[in-house]
Amino acid sequence: MIHPSVIKRQRLFFFGIITLIIGTAIISMGLGYSSVSYNRIIPTLFGEGTFKEEFVIFSIRLPRIVITILAGMALAISGAILQSVTRNDLADPGIIGINSGAGVGIAVFFLYFPIDATSFIYMLPIIAFVGALVTAILIYLFAYSKKVGLQPIRLILIGVGFSMALSGAMVVLISSSEREKVDFIARWLAGNIWGTDWPFILALAPWLIVLIPITLYKANRLNLLSLSEPVAIGVGVRLERERLTLLLIAVALAASAVSVTGGIAFIGLMAPHIAKAIVGPRNQLFLPIAILIGGWLLLLADTIGRNILEPEGIAAGIMTALIGAPYFIYLLLKRN
Template identity: 35%
Template sequence: MTLKRNGNSYRFSFYLIGLLLLLAGSFYLHLRTGFTDFTDGQLLRILTGGGTAGENLTVFDFRMVRSVLAVLIGCGLSLSGAVFQTVSRNELASPGLLGVNAGAGLAVMLLVYFQNENTALALWETPLAAIIGAATAALFIYRLSYRTGYTLSTHTLVLTGISLTAGIHALQMLLVVRLNPTQFHTVNTWIIGSISGNTWLHAALLCPVVLLLGFFLGARYVDLNVLSLADETAIGLGLRLNRARFLYLMIAVILAACCVSIGGNIGFVGLICPHIARRLVGTNHARYLPVTLLLGAILVLLADWIGRVIIAPDEMLLGIVVSIVGAPYFLYILARTKA
């Protein structure tokens, strides 16, 4: 028992240090590469305060804000996916498949549709609309999956989420034909997913949400471990099952909604990162959550870097790159589940 515990600790430490180094390298690469590449010496000079006004603008206001947002969005979406998979006890669950992203997307689309063309959206309006849409979808799914006097059916939760996602996408298709070209460009970019054009204010809005909810989930890892057990076992250990599922479901919804409100409807991050983390360090959430959020940060950061350089000087939207990586892995998960 002791040898096994020590082995798990060493393996977790190995992966944690390795992923932190990979994240640092990815962050540096993201800052260094773009429309104008910098050498190592130039970037070091700029970061230590010796850059020109143009260089500082490029590194700090254009690239670094994207780097920080990519890390925050990757952490938030991957943590949200991990919680969804724990609550539903289904490794195919994610914010995108359970209707959360779709609900946020429909709310943002309605906001853009009814927006006065002569006034710009306030910074807080899109995140608020996304949270309301995502929470409404999540509450609707929860209500349909819950029966008084019974524990929440995780199978019904997943099936209802998939059905609701399909219905919301149909409504989006009906609405999109009524958008003018400017509105369509805004909505289409958001639906695909991109962090281009965001500012430090967006990072300041997202950072406390991801940090506070991430720390809360890390501190409550025992509850999440119990939630991953069978219902009878969880109840026997004293967990109020329906209340716990609702609480962590809402936390996952808020994380996903805040991230997609700024980065758009980026799929697959919340699906594949928790799955890979489980294969690396197991299901103990004390180890599982840190590895999951690091994988999410690295995936989004590298995907944004690839999108900037693969067809330079043009740019491929972040959501497309993530989908190119995520779709084959999703098919692999499906094949493995059937096997």
């Protein structure tokens, strides 16, 4: 039984982070190369703005804000799933190579296949999923042992190796490509939020609408998978089936996110840890908080990054790495 005080704290932080997201979004709407006065944001959202104000907010700022929030949510819950399934607090889709696998899939598709502009946006999450899935299967096979099962530390090390190898493969792929296509892949590698139009939201949102409720429904299974294998099997969990199902969900969420945001790492590492520190390790409690924290972290990173240096700014992936890399090292040292 969950203590009422913990539930109360969870609800308090839940609505507090929603308020934080809304506040950051409003700040983000007003900042940028073409600034909008803050006292004009609310009237503009209700259709009382000038043509310039409506164009800046509805065509440039708002879709980018929604994309970063959705992608951050997807990466956060993907990281939470991976940490529970592998029983390793250092797991993250960007660190263990899943994002890189999605990137190679997108690079091959973008560089060598004919692109139909009408279907390109909606094909990207599927292509990214295929690339990430192949990578995840290979990492899983290399980290699995018939004698001891899945080895969490080995999975992290193999994943890091795959991530580096796939990043190198992307450099090889773009080395002889056209300048325009090379620029796109380079921006993707840096984690530059490039899918900033409403159609990209329509391409990303269905993945979250379907997969996040499934994950929340399986929260208790994730609790059991976080325990030792004998305990999970003893209470009736079909270990390999649940693992594979949840890994597929994690891969799909991460791939759909990075297909429109580029190579973003560390969101899936930080958000679950912060959520667990707030409400404890039960998935029923911390998953909703982690989802919101992930959305806010990526929104904050993008808002800061795009306003540091004008007009291009600093890629959100670089901003998250500046925060996440020291945090990863801290967690690594803490475990030893």
